[in-house]
Amino acid sequence: MPQTYTELYFPVLLQAVIAAGLAATLLLVSSLLGKRLKNKVKDTAYECGINPTGTARERFSVKFYLVAMLFILFDIEAVFLYPWAVVYRDINTGAMRWFGFIEMLLFVILVLAGFFYIYKKGVLSWVEPEKAELNPKKVKHAA
Numbered sequence: 847m848p849q850t851y852t853e854l855y856f857p858v859l860l861q862a863v864i865a866a867g868l869a870a871t872l873l874l875v876s877s878l879l880g881k882r883l884k885n886k887v888k889d890t891a892y893e894c895g896i897n898p899t900g901t902a903r904e905r906f907s908v909k910f911y912l913v914a915m916l917f918i919l920f921d922i923e924a925v926f927l928y929p930w931a932v933v934y935r936d937i938n939t940g941a942m943r944w945f946g947f948i949e950m951l952l953f954v955i956l957v958l959a960g961f962f963y964i965y966k967k968g969v970l971s972w973v974e975p976e977k978a979e980l981n982p983k984k985v986k987h988a989a
Contacts, residue, residue, distance in 0.1 A: 909968075912967060913969055915964065916961075916964050919964075923953075926953060927950070930946070930950050
């Protein structure tokens, strides 16, 4: 059993030094032995086989940011729910018998309120509503 901080953290330090050395060695060997072919096709961005269109300075839809908020919402839920589930039996004893359960119930209700807010805003609906002036079936032609 390690007795000092040096003995305790030496394996971690050794592993970090070995990992950094291996990464530096692989990068160096790759840059020395790798081919250097520069052409227009290799310099373009690869997006799933589709040629890129437009510029990188295009505006994103608000739905993009609302979906990002949805992912953050569920990440935060997982970050708080998992440790609570691990220690639930320990906090479910004594005078605090219902406190942990009610506290997490309130948290889940707040998370669900955020989910329903995003749902009502239509973030999960990716189909654009049809506009009457663009729909050829609804446009009346003058005779």
